[in-house]
Amino acid sequence: MVKISPRPFDPWVEVREYQDAAQMAGKFGATNLFVGTMRDFNEGDDVVGMTLEYYPGMTERALENIVREAGERWPIIDALVVHRVGDIRPGEPIVLVAVWTSHRGDAFDAARHIMEALKSRAPFWKKELLKAKGERWVAHNTDGYLKGE
Amino acid sequence: MSIKVRYFASLKERIGRAEENAAIAEPVTAKSLWQQCVPELPPPEQVLVAINLEYADWDSLVRDGDEVAFFPPVTGG
Numbered sequence: 001m002v003k004i005s006p007r008p009f010d011p012w013v014e015v016r017e018y019q020d021a022a023q024m025a026g027k028f029g030a031t032n033l034f035v036g037t038m039r040d041f042n043e044g045d046d047v048v049g050m051t052l053e054y055y056p057g058m059t060e061r062a063l064e065n066i067v068r069e070a071g072e073r074w075p076i077i078d079a080l081v082v083h084r085v086g087d088i089r090p091g092e093p094i095v096l097v098a099v100w101t102s103h104r105g106d107a108f109d110a111a112r113h114i115m116e117a118l119k120s121r122a123p124f125w126k127k128e129l130l131k132a133k134g135e136r137w138v139a140h141n142t143d144g145y146l147k148g149e
Numbered sequence: 150m151s152i153k154v155r156y157f158a159s160l161k162e163r164i165g166r167a168e169e170n171a172a173i174a175e176p177v178t179a180k181s182l183w184q185q186c187v188p189e190l191p192p193p194e195q196v197l198v199a200i201n202l203e204y205a206d207w208d209s210l211v212r213d214g215d216e217v218a219f220f221p222p223v224t225g226g
Contacts, residue, residue: 036226052225053157053158054225055155055157055199055202055218055220057202058199058202058203058218061202061203083225083226094225094226095225095226115226118225118226119223119225119226120223121204121223122223122225122226123157123199123220123223123225124223124224124225124226125157125158125159125220125221125223125224125225126224126225127158127159137158137159137221137224138224139221139222139224140222140224141222141223141224141225141226
C-alpha cells in the first residue's frame with residue numbers, strides 16, 4: 001500500500017497497524033524497514049524547516065508502479081510506503097518503506113530498490129528553510145548506491 | 150482543443166503560475182506545447198515531462214484533453 005501523509009506520522013505505529021490489519025502473521029519470515037528522517041543540516045547550512053510538494057495523482061501512481069515492479073523482481077508478500085508532504089520540522093519522519101518477505105535477502109534488496117527508485121522517480125520536491133539564508137529548493141537527489149544520501 | 154498544463158516546485162515559481170489551459174489545433178509534441186505556453190524560456194534540459202500522470206519525453210505527442218506537467222528533478226525521500 002502507498003500512502004501520502006499531510007500530517008506527521010509515527011513509522012512504528014504505521015508498520016504495526018498495517019501488519020496487524022493485513023493478517024499475515026505466520027506467512028512472512030522477514031520484515032525490512034527503512035525510515036528517512038529530516039535532518040537539521042544540509043550542505044553546510046542549518047535547516048529549520050522544509051516544505052514537501054507533490055503531484056497528487058501522479059505521485060501515488062509512481063509509487064504504486066515502483067512497488068509493483070519490485071514485486072515482479074522479488075517475492076514480496078506485502079509492502080507499505082508512507083511519504084510525508086507539507087510543512088516538516090527537523091526530526092520528523094519523511095518516508096517509510098516496509099517490505100515483508102519469506103527470507104531476509106529479498107526483504108533487504110526489495111526495500112532498497114523501492115527506496116532508490118522513489119528517490120529518483122517519485123514526484124516530490126523539497127524546499128528547505130535555512131536558518132541564515134531563507135528558502136532554498138533542493139536541486140536533485142544523489143544516487144544512494146554511490147554516495148551516502 | 151484544450152490541454153491542461155501544470156508546473157511544479159521551482160519551475161512553478163520561475164514561470165509564475167501553477168497551471169493554465171492551452172489551446173492546440175492538432176496533436177503537438179510536449180516541446181511545442183512548452184514553446185507555446187512559456188515562449189520566454191527555452192525548454193530547460195533537466196525539466197521532466199509527464200502526460201496524463203505518466204513520465205513522457207519532450208518528443209511525446211500531446212492530444213486534446215491531456216494533462217501535461219513540467220517539473221524539475223524530483224527530490225523526495
